Amino acid sequence: MRITVAGAGNVGLVTAVCLADAGHQVTCVDTQKEKIEMLEKGHSPFFEPGLEPLLEKTLSNGKLRFTTNPKLAYSDAEIIFIAVGTPAKKDGSADLSYIYAVSYSIANNIENNVIVCTKSTVPVGTNDEIKQIFQYGKPRHLKVDVVANPEFLREGSAIMDFYLGDRIIVGADNPEAAAIMEQLYLPLKIPIIVTDIRSAEMIKYASNAFLATKISFINEIANLCEKVGANIDEVAYGVGKDKRIGESFLQAGIGYGGSCFPKDTKALVQLAGNVKHPFELLESVIKVNQHQHSLLVVKAKEMMDSLKGKKAAILGLAFKPETDDIREAASITIIRELLEEGATVTAYDPIAIPNAHKLFGNSIEYTTNIRQALKDADFAIIATEWEQIKHLPLDTFAVCMKEPIVLDGRNCYCIKDIQRYPITYVSIGRPVISKVKPMSIK
Numbered sequence: 054m055r056i057t058v059a060g061a062g063n064v065g066l067v068t069a070v071c072l073a074d075a076g077h078q079v080t081c082v083d084t085q086k087e088k089i090e091m092l093e094k095g096h097s098p099f100f101e102p103g104l105e106p107l108l109e110k111t112l113s114n115g116k117l118r119f120t121t122n123p124k125l126a127y128s129d130a131e132i133i134f135i136a137v138g139t140p141a142k143k144d145g146s147a148d149l150s151y152i153y154a155v156s157y158s159i160a161n162n163i164e165n166n167v168i169v170c171t172k173s174t175v176p177v178g179t180n181d182e183i184k185q186i187f188q189y190g191k192p193r194h195l196k197v198d199v200v201a202n203p204e205f206l207r208e209g210s211a212i213m214d215f216y217l218g219d220r221i222i223v224g225a226d227n228p229e230a231a232a233i234m235e236q237l238y239l240p241l242k243i244p245i246i247v248t249d250i251r252s253a254e255m256i257k258y259a260s261n262a263f264l265a266t267k268i269s270f271i272n273e274i275a276n277l278c279e280k281v282g283a284n285i286d287e288v289a290y291g292v293g294k295d296k297r298i299g300e301s302f303l304q305a306g307i308g309y310g311g312s313c314f315p316k317d318t319k320a321l322v323q324l325a326g327n328v329k330h331p332f333e334l335l336e337s338v339i340k341v342n343q344h345q346h347s348l349l350v351v352k353a354k355e356m357m358d359s360l361k362g363k364k365a366a367i368l369g370l371a372f373k374p375e376t377d378d379i380r381e382a383a384s385i386t387i388i389r390e391l392l393e394e395g396a397t398v399t400a401y402d403p404i405a406i407p408n409a410h411k412l413f414g415n416s417i418e419y420t421t422n423i424r425q426a427l428k429d430a431d432f433a434i435i436a437t438e439w440e441q442i443k444h445l446p447l448d449t450f451a452v453c454m455k456e457p458i459v460l461d462g463r464n465c466y467c468i469k470d471i472q473r474y475p476i477t478y479v480s481i482g483r484p485v486i487s488k489v490k491p492m493s494i495k
């Protein structure tokens with residue numbers, strides 16, 4: 054089929070390369086000229102494992118092309134995927150300006166009947182608004198079907214998630230359009246669930262909100278474990294073994310970040326508020342997460358009285374491993390609060406430094422060498438569970454740091470292993486290992 058994907062972000066690019074690799078003729082359009090120029094040369098503008106090889110393959114076999122030209126992109130497409138951003142506005146609601154702009158652009162440039170399929174995460178009712186744009190904006194003789202097709206891939210494993218997703222949601226009013234989408238996805242052998250459009254939109258928000266709830270729930274249990282002398286590793290394992298609960302998303306830590314959970318939970322709270330249904334549970338999930346981001350700075354302050362003039366090593370900037378994305382990462386809150394307290398910061402990350410530099414400029418130091426970050430540090434905070442950090446020989450902390458005080462926001466190390474080294478170790482929901490000097494963690 055002739056497919057166009059609007060938006061060359063994570064979702065758009067992964068959709069484009071995977072559909073091109075499946076043999077479809079795919080055009081990916083973006084408004085950012087620099088991005089498109091990079092992509093035409095086979096370079097991805099962000100880090101995503103496995104993306105560049107597929108990009109090179111599909112470019113070289115002529116299945117994929119890039120453009121900034123909407124006429125070229127939309128005029129003869131049979132299916133158009135919308136994968137533009139829907140960032141949070143100041144009040145937490147979703148900013149739909151890119152969705153509206155791309156819809157007008159499609160309406161103005163199509164020359165064939167087409168299915169417009171929304172992959173972007175949009176509040177319930179948005180696809181009805183998109184339909185209105187086409188109803189009044191498209192050439193009269195053309196037929197446009199709007200389908201809600203939310204995306205569930207994760208950054209860092211996006212390609213694998215495309216091929217091995219748990220389900221594909223197709224929200225459609227027109228059974229013919231739904232059938233064409235089912236046909237497109239059939240080779241993936243992933244269960245396809247066809248719903249009405251509004252339910253499809255809600256499935257996406259409910260899924261992200263539920264996963265965020267699981268994380269905040271286990272983080273609250275972890276905080277409680279610390280107070281009552283239990284160990285979250287054992288608790289989460291025991292709880293997760295119940296198949297009704299499930300083992301995934303029970304990893305306690307310094308909270309969720311990224312471009313989606315924070316924005317989508319806030320957008321759902323806003324959406325609920327709009328229909329006079331205060332979503333108190335989700336409001337608490339968000340509050341717990343904000344508290345969790347600051348937790349280790351609070352603990353560091355308790356341990357050291359004042360952080361003024363202290364040298365902090367931040368290990369990990371990305372919101373999770375295998376990505377260079379730092380949007381809403383816990384590391385951002387931690388660094389801001391440390392700077393406010395008068396500490397100096399040296400941050401380690403294997404790939405996210407260019408993005409962090411855009412945010413923090415020269416207010417902190419950066420390194421891709423863990424030992425360099427730890428050198429003469431008064432304390433270290435682990436914010437991302439990169440393999441490089443997890444596999445660091447544990448004597449490195451005592452060898453490199455001025456004071457081997459490690460606050461581990463991702464529970465990277467086994468408590469038993471840590472006990473063999475002269476390290477003071479504070480993690481999430483587990484016993485404190487105090488080797489340097491006696492201290493009380495409240």
Ligand SMILES: NC(=O)C1=CN([C@@H]2O[C@H](COP(=O)(O)OP(=O)(O)OC[C@H]3O[C@@H](n4cnc5c(N)ncnc54)[C@H](O)[C@@H]3O)[C@@H](O)[C@H]2O)C=CC1
Nearest residue numbers: 060061062063064082083084137138139155173174204208
């Ligand atoms: N990042 C992720 O892992 C996931 C994201 N989503 C959702 O998918 C959507 C896209 O997310 P990302 O790919 O992360 O976004 P992004 O913000 O990284 O990329 C969006 C791209 O759309 C382009 N764009 C904006 N207006 C355009 C227009 N009129 N025509 C063509 N291109 C245009 C931008 O220049 C940008 O390159 C969001 O709604 C997000 O919530 C859903 C699942 C996973």
Ligand SMILES: O=C(O)[C@H]1O[C@H](OP(=O)(O)OP(=O)(O)OC[C@H]2O[C@@H](n3ccc(=O)[nH]c3=O)[C@H](O)[C@@H]2O)[C@H](O)[C@@H](O)[C@@H]1O
Nearest residue numbers: 204205206207208302303304306308309310311313372373
């Ligand atoms: O809508 C989206 O954009 C996507 O959001 C998440 O994907 P992503 O944000 O890429 O990453 P996750 O692996 O879900 O992790 C999100 C955050 O939760 C944290 N997390 C995750 C799992 C866990 O047990 N504990 C925990 O703290 C991670 O450290 C990370 O900061 C969802 O997992 C995807 O299904 C969804 O498509």
